Amino acid sequence: MKTEEILVVDIEATCWEGRNPPGQENDIIEVGVCLLDVGTGAISANRGILVMPERSQISKFCTQLTSITPGLIEDEGIYFDDACDILEQEYDARNLVWASYGDYDRNQFQRQCSEMRVAYPFGPKHINVKTMFQQKRRMKRGVGMAGALEILNLPLEGTHHRGVDDAKNIAKILHWVLNN
Template sequence: MESDIIEIGICLLDLKSGEISDNKGVLVKPERSTIGTFCTELTTITPEMVAQDGISFIEACTLLKKQYLSQSYPWASFGAYDMKQFQRQCSATDVGYPFSPSHINVKTLFALKKKLDHEHGMAGALELLDLPLEGTHHRGVDDAKNIAKILNWILNN
């Protein structure tokens, strides 16, 4: 089986005010794999949730481009994994990459800003900032919000 994206976390961060104006998760139906026990334990996403509320990967990419103008703005993730996963899945499924080339690696920026000797995971970064981890770790919707909080700290400190 190939790894498929099963949730896209969206969180819009107003860079001036630090406010989060939108936070949602888009469930994506896997096309090249199935959701196994390990994945459900990690994310809490079940095959039934995706079957009921999920959309295809191409529909999710179209949503990002049309509703969020994702090709016009920089986007951020914690590390490069999500960017590479999008690139791999887009290439494998012949779907246009939905993001602009401007990617912000919040994990690296955080380590540089805090002058750390190594990069920390998202939960560790929140702990270093004394910020609570909101929601379920590894759920796209919740991770997006937590990453936005870290990015906001980087930009304003």
């Protein structure tokens, strides 16, 4: 029997305190991914893909929020189109249902792919885990990922605002939503 998997994605992007400085566009700088086995809750293939910003620079504020430094990106970062290729080739992103916490990740991917003329790596089936959690808990307003984990009495593992860790934490929330 084939197990059903969902690709869970969390991105980090260049950011600033307040508005973007002139000439700076938000660029994805990390794509956190993992595969969630819907039945068992097992999380596999957890990875953070570091991406070089091509239209902006990493601000001190961004580093404080994400812990991602310009030096880390210089050492380990790849181009955005190469990151999209990894999602397609190694994670079968076009054929799997994929999930993120809220719509920011989906919208940022669509916008950046369009603006940079890169093929969108995902298929059409997307799950907004934040909305599903809000509906399942019958909440008037959505809560952030850390808040959802707290409500569920689940530990926040790793570093908050690191895609590699947040993808895994989102997968735990998604598993709860799908199985309760």
